[in-house]
Amino acid sequence: MSDIAGNILSLKSQLPAHVTLIAVSKGRSLPEILDAHNAGQEDFGENRVQELSDKRSALPDTIRWHLIGHLQTNKVKYAAPFVFMIHSVDSLKLLRVIDGEALKNSRIIRCLLQLHIAREETKFGFSMDEVRIMMESGEIESMHNIQLNGIMGMATFTDDEAVVRGEFRYLRECFSEIRTRYQKGNPDCNVISAGMSGEYNIAIEEGSSMVRIGTGIFGERNK
Ligand SMILES: *Cc1c(COP(=O)(O)O)cnc(C)c1O
Numbered sequence: 001m002s003d004i005a006g007n008i009l010s011l012k013s014q015l016p017a018h019v020t021l022i023a024v025s026k027g028r029s030l031p032e033i034l035d036a037h038n039a040g041q042e043d044f045g046e047n048r049v050q051e052l053s054d055k056r057s058a059l060p061d062t063i064r065w066h067l068i069g070h071l072q073t074n075k076v077k078y079a080a081p082f083v084f085m086i087h088s089v090d091s092l093k094l095l096r097v098i099d100g101e102a103l104k105n106s107r108i109i110r111c112l113l114q115l116h117i118a119r120e121e122t123k124f125g126f127s128m129d130e131v132r133i134m135m136e137s138g139e140i141e142s143m144h145n146i147q148l149n150g151i152m153g154m155a156t157f158t159d160d161e162a163v164v165r166g167e168f169r170y171l172r173e174c175f176s177e178i179r180t181r182y183q184k185g186n187p188d189c190n191v192i193s194a195g196m197s198g199e200y201n202i203a204i205e206e207g208s209s210m211v212r213i214g215t216g217i218f219g220e221r222n223k
Contacts, residue, residue, distance in 0.1 A: 087152040125154075
């Protein structure tokens with residue numbers, strides 16, 4: 001068995017049943033992705049639309065493609081025909097564009113709101129106040145071609161476990177508030193996408209239901 005297949009199987013046996021594994025395949029070759037797919041992995045994540053659509057056209061359509069990186073509004077149209085879930089929705093404007101492009105494709109696109117939880121300035125995402133304003137406007141309810149499935153967050157890149165844990169815990173509190181105050185009638189709002197190779201166990205302990213793992217499956221990325 002290849003290392004990649006072995007990593008997939010061992011992760012799947014470790015993860016609790018309610019946690020979905022996203023194999024992050026950015027920068028990986030088609031044979032590497034096929035290797036993971038042949039080991040039973042169906043969900044793959046990419047952070048660039050161009051790479052996503054190139055790989056999608058070259059690989060089996062049994063793969064579910066997740067977009068996990070920052071998305072510009074002018075790129076939405078390239079992903080809209082096939083993307084399974086967009087984890088990185090970070091503005092109302094982007095959500096409107098996704099809704100419009102999904103309609104053109106007669107699709108409903110699953111979306112997660114990305115929340116800014118890290119200390120770093122550079123990470124994209126809504127603040128919880130911005131989410132509240134958007135939710136209170138009621139506009140999401142009028143978007144019929146998106147399905148709001150939950151939220152996504154990225155923790156600060158640090159070895160300080162307490163910082164990372166605190167950020168994931170805050171993400172879960174935000175999720176609870178969104179669900180109970182704004183999405184009560186939406187049973188599909190049930191995803192917290194959080195945790196990467198270095199900290200997925202902490203994320204799961206703090207309530208993550210979807211982990212995004214790259215190096216833990218495919219090895220270190222080449223520079
Ligand atoms: C690259 C990436 C990951 C995976 O990171 P690893 O450390 O390789 O597991 C997860 N989420 C996002 C948004 C990424 O860009």
